[in-house]
Amino acid sequence: xxxxxxxxxxxxxxxxxxxxxxxxxxxxxxxxxxxxxxxxxxxxxxxxxxxxxxxxxxxxxxxxxxxxxxxxxxxxxxxxxxxxxxxxxxxxxxxxxxxxxxxxxxxxxxxxxxxxxxxxxxxxxxxxxxxxxxxxxxxxxxxxxxxxxxxxxxxxxxxxxxxxxxxxxxxxxxxxxxxxxxxxxxxxxxxxxxxxxxxxxxxxxxxxxxxxxxxxxxxxxxxxxxxxxxxxxxxxxxxxxxxxxx
Amino acid sequence: xxxxxxxxxxxxxxxxxxxxxxxxxxxxxxxxxxxxxxxxxxxxxxxxxxxxxxxxxxxxxxxxxxxxxxxxxxxx
Amino acid sequence: xxxxxxxxxxxxxxxxxxxxxxxxxxxxxxxxxxxxxxxxxxxxxxxxxxxxxxxxxxxxxxxxxxxxxxxxxxxxxxxxxxxxxxxxxxxxxxxxxxxxxxxxxxxxxxxxxxxxxxxxxxxxxxxxxxxxxxxxxxxxxxxxxxxxxxxxxxxxxxxxxxxxxxxxxxxxxxxxxxxxxxxxxxxxxxxxxxxxxxxxxxxxxxxxxxxxxxxxxxxxxxxxxxxxxxxxxxxxxxxxxxxxxxxxxxxxxxxxxxxxxxxxxxxxxxxxxxxxxxxxxxxxxxxxxxxxxxxxxxxxxxxxxxxxxxxxxxxxxxxxxxxxxxxxxxxxxxxxxxxxxxxxxxxxxxxx
Numbered sequence: 001x002x003x004x005x006x007x008x009x010x011x012x013x014x015x016x017x018x019x020x021x022x023x024x025x026x027x028x029x030x031x032x033x034x035x036x037x038x039x040x041x042x043x044x045x046x047x048x049x050x051x052x053x054x055x056x057x058x059x060x061x062x063x064x065x066x067x068x069x070x071x072x073x074x075x076x077x078x079x080x081x082x083x084x085x086x087x088x089x090x091x092x093x094x095x096x097x098x099x100x101x102x103x104x105x106x107x108x109x110x111x112x113x114x115x116x117x118x119x120x121x122x123x124x125x126x127x128x129x130x131x132x133x134x135x136x137x138x139x140x141x142x143x144x145x146x147x148x149x150x151x152x153x154x155x156x157x158x159x160x161x162x163x164x165x166x167x168x169x170x171x172x173x174x175x176x177x178x179x180x181x182x183x184x185x186x187x188x189x190x191x192x193x194x195x196x197x198x199x200x201x202x203x204x205x206x207x208x209x210x211x212x213x214x215x216x217x218x219x220x221x222x223x224x225x226x227x228x229x230x231x232x233x234x235x236x237x238x239x240x241x242x243x244x245x246x
Numbered sequence: 247x248x249x250x251x252x253x254x255x256x257x258x259x260x261x262x263x264x265x266x267x268x269x270x271x272x273x274x275x276x277x278x279x280x281x282x283x284x285x286x287x288x289x290x291x292x293x294x295x296x297x298x299x300x301x302x303x304x305x306x307x308x309x310x311x312x313x314x315x316x317x318x319x320x321x322x
Numbered sequence: 323x324x325x326x327x328x329x330x331x332x333x334x335x336x337x338x339x340x341x342x343x344x345x346x347x348x349x350x351x352x353x354x355x356x357x358x359x360x361x362x363x364x365x366x367x368x369x370x371x372x373x374x375x376x377x378x379x380x381x382x383x384x385x386x387x388x389x390x391x392x393x394x395x396x397x398x399x400x401x402x403x404x405x406x407x408x409x410x411x412x413x414x415x416x417x418x419x420x421x422x423x424x425x426x427x428x429x430x431x432x433x434x435x436x437x438x439x440x441x442x443x444x445x446x447x448x449x450x451x452x453x454x455x456x457x458x459x460x461x462x463x464x465x466x467x468x469x470x471x472x473x474x475x476x477x478x479x480x481x482x483x484x485x486x487x488x489x490x491x492x493x494x495x496x497x498x499x500x501x502x503x504x505x506x507x508x509x510x511x512x513x514x515x516x517x518x519x520x521x522x523x524x525x526x527x528x529x530x531x532x533x534x535x536x537x538x539x540x541x542x543x544x545x546x547x548x549x550x551x552x553x554x555x556x557x558x559x560x561x562x563x564x565x566x567x568x569x570x571x572x573x574x575x576x577x578x579x580x581x582x583x584x585x586x587x588x589x590x591x592x593x594x595x596x597x598x599x600x601x602x603x604x605x606x607x608x609x610x611x612x613x614x615x616x617x618x619x620x621x622x623x624x625x626x627x628x629x630x631x632x633x634x635x636x637x638x639x640x641x642x643x644x645x646x647x648x649x650x651x652x653x654x655x656x657x658x659x660x661x662x663x664x665x666x667x668x669x670x671x672x673x674x
Contacts, residue, residue, distance in 0.1 A: 002257035002304035002321040012315060016527075019267035019292070024313030042517040046386070057525045062515040064389050064416070065526060066382065067408050073379040077386030078515065080370045081344060085517035103382065106375040180275055180310045213269075220269040 008035040010061060016054045020220025022177040022210025023051055023119055027058060029187040030088065030117065033194055043086040046075040046114075048095030051125040055090050069100025072107035072116070079114040086197055087114035094124040097133040097157050108163045108203050111170075115193045116205040118159065121212035122231065129215030133157045136230060141215070156234060160207050164240035170202030172241040176209040176232065178224040189239065196243050209235055257304040257321040259297050265314045266294035272308040272317070281308060324499040330355035330397075332464045332500050333423060333487065334363065336471035337395045341506040342421070343369035344394040346383030348376055348402065351435050352491035353425040356397040367505075377402040381409030381422075388418035391514015393475055397423035399491065400433045403441065404449065410484050411450030417513075419478030421471070422456075423487045425494035428619070428650035436650040437492035439568060440620035445486045446597040446628070453535075455542055456484040457549065458597040460567040464498040470594070472503055479511065481545055488596065490568050490619065492652055545598055552600035553592040556582060557607045560589030562662070565629050566617035567593045569652045574617045577658035588662070599628045604636040611637070613672065615644040615665060617658055623647045623673060630674035642672035 008031035017023045034040045040061070047056050049068035056065055062085075066074045075089040089107075096104045096118045104116065123141050124130040131141040131148055134156045138147040150156075164172040171193050175186030186208055193204035209231050211223030218226060266288060272295060273281045280301035283293040295316065297308075309317040327335075334356045337345075345360035357373075364371035370387070374380035380396050387394040398406065403424050413420050424445060428438030445458045457477050461467035467489055474485035513521055556578065557563065566574035571592040578590045591603045614633055616626045623645035630643040646653075646661050664670045 002319065003306060004257070004321040005306050005309045005317075005319040007315040007318070014265050015314060017313060019314075020269035020271060021313055024315070025311070028313075028315060041519070044390075044515045044517055053526060056523075057527055061519050062517055062521075063523065064385070064515075066385070067412050070378065070382040070385075070409075073374065073382035074386040074389070076379075077344065077346060077370075077372065077383035078390055080372060081387050081392045082390045082515065082517065085515070102376060103379050106379065180307045183310050220271050221274050224271070224274075 008032055008040065010034060010040045011058050013058050015058045017051065018214045020211055020213040020223060021051070022121065022208065023054065025177045025183055026117065026119060026186070026208050026210070027055060029183070029190050032187065033191045037191070037194055037198065039086050039194070039198070043088060044078055044082065046071040046078060046087065046089045048091030048100070050092040050095050052090050052092045052095060052119060053126070069095055069098070070103055071095065072100060072103030075114045076107050076110070076112045079112060083113070086194060089114055089116040091116070091118050092125065093118060093120040093122065093134045094132045097159060108169060108205065109167050111168055111202045113197060113200055113202055115197050117190065118205065118207045119210045120207050120235070121210045122156070123212060123215050125212050125215055136234065158235065160205055160240050163203070163205055168202070169204065169241055170196040171204040171239070171243050173205070173239040174207045174209070174235060174237050176227055176237055178209070178211070178227040182237070185237070192239070192243060201243060255304070255322065257319060258299065259302055259304060259308065260318040260320060261295060261297065261316050263294035263316070264288045264290070265316045266292055267314055268292040268294070269313065271311045271313070275307040275311040277305060277307065278303055324501045326497040327464065327500050328355060328497050329464050329467060329489070329494040330425070331359050332468050333397070333471050334359040335502055336468040337421065337475070338363055338367055339503045339505050340393070340472040340475045341508045342393045342395045342475065343367065343508050344384065344387035344392045345369070345396065346372040346374045346387070347380040347396040347398065348374050350399050350402040352427060352494045353397040353399045353423060355494070356423060377405035378409070381406040384420050385409055385413055385416070385418065388413065388420050389416065389515055391511035393508070395421040395423065397425065399425050399427045400429065400441070401431065403444070407450040410456065411448065411452050411454055413484050414454035414456070415452070417482040419475070419482055419484065421474045421478060421485050421487060423489070425489055425491050427491045434650070435491070437490045437652065438619045438650040439490060439570065440624070441488065442596065442618070442620065442624035445488045453538065455597055456486045457481070457545065458486045458488050458595065460488050460593060460596050461493065462568055462572045462592065464493065464496070465500045466594070467493060468500050468502060477549060481541060483545070490652070492569055549595060550598050550600040550602050551594040552603045553594060554590060554603050554606065556589035557591070559587050560608050561587040561612045563607055563611060563614050564588065564590045564617055565593070565614055565625065566590070567596060567625070570617050570619050570648065573653050573655055574658055576655040577662070580655060581659060581662065596625070599632060601632050601636055604632050607637065609637070609639070611641055613642045613644055613665070615646055615662070617646045617648065617653060619648050619650050619652065621647055621649050626673050643674040644670060645673045
């Protein structure tokens with residue numbers, strides 16, 4: 001009853017993410033989906049700035065490190081001119097929702113046919129834990145040392161929901177990596193998103209709630225607890241726009 | 247509780263200890279408490295995980311949860 | 323006799339003929355017609371037109387297209403090009419070719435809609451971070467704009483740099499006859515992404531800036547050696563040499579012709595490519611030259627610095643360099659001549 005499982009060659013390198021970071025899990029899920037869909041030799045990555053940049057040191061595929069926040073625009077053009085390749089935009093919540101909110105939203109608005117995978121860890125990780133657009137109310141960060149005051153800074157943004165309800169995407173979902181059940185569900189969401197792209201259905205996005213033990217000041221196991229207790233009540237999991245039944 | 251029969255192993259879990267960063271997620275995920283930390287450290291300075299192959303049931307949850315590509319599950 | 327065509331449309335059509343198959347950009351006066359033309363013409367030739375949501379998105383779309391080996395172009399002016407600076411240093415870093423058209427308009431900040439040459443420093447030095455240069459081409463007629471658009475692509479791809487077609491707003495908007503080149507066969511460049519990871523990449527933490535610096539300097543040395551282009555006249559006996567580019571360059575040549583007929587020993591150098599600066603032109607200048615004067619459409623004098631540096635480098639004498647900043651527009655031949663007389667009489671002092 002045991003199943004053989006080996007990390008796909010596409011990503012089989014030591015990664016530089018922090019201990020207990022969710023990026024590594026998602027990286028593996030992307031590799032597995034590409035392998036299972038037979039697309040490892042047909043993929044181009046647009047990589048954001050931040051912790052997501054570390055993907056560039058792992059994945060052995062065509063890839064471009066984009067200027068901070070601009071992956072939405074770069075991926076738009078790459079998909080338009082290379083429409084038979086899979087184009088994956090890989091960003092964090094800072095790159096996609098703060099500095100990049102214009103490009104990220106515009107690409108979704110235009111229904112550009114690439115897949116955006118956005119790792120949401122409720123802070124700007126790489127630069128040392130500043131407040132981001134998904135920082136929770138009251139969450140302490142290096143730029144909100146008394147806790148985030150949402151009356152001044154806004155409530156955390158829920159992007160997959162925005163895209164699903166206000167635009168016309170092919171697929172929109174949010175997953176989490178806090179336990180094996182949800183890791184497996186998130187893998188399914190990523191696969192759905194990539195299949196939507198393969199079938200040229202339109203824009204697909206999967207946001208993934210990820211722990212950030214380093215900047216949350218929690219150990220990896222407790223970080224996963226925080227996702228369950230604090231994040232999921234605000235950032236619900238599931239598919240907000242499923243693929244159209246064919 | 248019953249003694250665990252020495253049935254034929256369904257497979258084996260292999261590790262790449264130099265990649266382990268001591269995050270502990272696999273210890274939590276393992277349903278059989280078959281994972282523990284070595285006394286020894288790897289080159290990066292982390293006490294890496296070791297599998298107790300007697301307890302291990304080759305379920306693969308360690309592979310699923312590990313963020314650092316440490317595990318390989320070999321089914322027989 | 324070829325048809326009259328508007329500058330912007332000529333540049334756009336020339337780019338199509340040169341094989342450009344991606345345009346992404348944002349409208350801004352006086353470059354907008356390039357984008358409007360591309361919005362229907364690209365589709366006709368099987369290319370891609372994207373109306374970007376912003377100037378920044380536009381240059382990043384160019385980066386995406388260039389990364390896939392597609393000949394890509396965008397156009398803007400003033401503050402729009404300012405927004406693109408990060409994209410341009412990024413293209414330079416990734417060694418991706420692209421053509422950026424700047425139809426220069428006068429002013430700082432949001433500026434004005436007056437034709438000008440106030441972006442010389444920015445285009446020749448680069449407004450983005452780091453040690454990069456772009457090839458800067460400056461047409462003085464619509465025909466030359468057509469020819470330089472094609473050359474811009476060829477040089478960008480030869481050296482894997484960004485080419486900036488730096489023209490004035492007036493040229494973008496005016497009409498002249500121009501002959502278009504033949505349509506070229508399009509192709510994808512070998513460095514382009516194909517999804518198969520054909521071209522391996524160095525990991526971001528494995529780059530060696532020291533070896534890259536050596537390669538960068540060698541690249542620019544080669545460009546400087548091989549790609550200087552200029553037009554010049556009457557240099558052998560010139561006592562004063564005018565240096566001017568673009569439409570003001572055309573006026574300046576007219577002024578030189580008239581001054582020569584009046585007996586003045588004046589010559590001219592018209593840079594056709596501003597970076598690399600045409601240092602070789604200065605080697606042909608009369609060793610007894612008394613002064614150089616730039617005629618520029620900006621307020622503070624920008625190209626005058628390049629002339630002063632070049633004069634120091636090439637000539638053996640310490641020759642004064644004057645500047646005639648006309649602020650904006652295309653200076654009339656009469657006013658160039660009037661200022662020349664003020665210079666000769668000692669009223670206008672040298673800048674260097």
